[in-house]
Amino acid sequence: MPLFSSDSNDSDSSGPSWVSVLRFVGFIVVVLVMVWLAFNVRLPDLDELRARIESFGWWSWLVFVGVYAAVALTPIPVTLMALTGGVLFGVLTGSALSIVGSVLGSLAAYGIARGLGKETVLALLGRRRATLEKRLDSAGFDAVFMLRVMPGMPYWPVNYGAGALGVPFREFAVASLIASVPGQVSLVAVGAFAAEPSVVVGILMVVAWAAVLTLTIWAWRSWKGTASRPLPGSPDASAD
Template identity: 25%
Template sequence: MLAVAITGSVPSTGRVREFGDGLGGAAPFVWPLVFALISVVVPWPISAGATGLLFGTALGTVLALTGVLVQAVVQFWLARRVAGEHLRRRVLERAPRVSAALERNGLLASFYGRIVPGLPWGMVNYAAGLSRVRLRELLLGTLAGGTPKVFAYVALGGSFGDLGRPEAIVAISLLVILALGGLVIARRGLLSTDAP
């Protein structure tokens, strides 16, 4: 996106990968922080796709997942340490089902929160920080529920320009399966206040 803004043209896949390769040994340490920062203003699936384009599917998945976890920690602690009671009430009122589910079972709610389509991950992170959820529960739920989606978006980015590649087909299939599973979870009300 930055390259498009600066040059006015879309760089080739090869040029983007050259940039990723140019980061060298710093990439595993720098990119997750960049990912977390970018994802504040750009939806994380786009950041994950860019990560796949830059670093390929294998390394990209690890880096994007690390970025997702960094962002979860930062948002959790901001909510827990900085947010006042007014903000706490406001967020919990805007997301009562998520909040109630987090209070009941933080690990399971964090897991479901990564699968249900259309549920912003940042909202889950902030709601977890405003509730009694332990950071460990949020991170484990994020790893278990988020890894398949992160892999899928990274694989799509890594397959940019050739969506007929096997990893792109697997990624698209996985996203469809996760969306359907997430809809079943939402439909059955597993995030509702009535769920056991």
């Protein structure tokens, strides 16, 4: 489907529809913003980021969540935000805030992708297009869960790809929420342990990373139909 596809049923129409024009303009804007962010914006180091967020006092929770959600919209890795959450707020509060921030950013990116349209977003994804089309086209909860829980998989292409490829919103939202928990807790725990090493935090960190590995294997097997039980929160699990 060309980027300037017409939504009109009139075969005599010679020009692109206004929807296609708006999507093209949106595509150009998003590409320019992404390129600028990728080459010009870098998050400060951990100590500087911590100092900036702490300077907001009682508002630091909201500021942290807002910054996390904004970062999740871009190609900038969210890892540093999760580590900062652990340093600033400890494992429990830091994990909760990181999960909220990452999910809000994911939902916002999903909504942007739905507005821009499939071909526009897939063009934006570049070299990741083929992988996401293979994994997410006509897919649902299991595919999003697997991609979200896998270590090293960036958030932003999954968010935009799911919106562009028509993954149902409810399945995307639930899968993103559940799958983000072990990954966020594992990263937040690393930050908390670095700030104040303790046996309890160390155990939580090991357990969280073990959960990430276990869920990655489980998600892969469930998606391929070889797991003995469906993923938690998936439609198949609710049917049991």
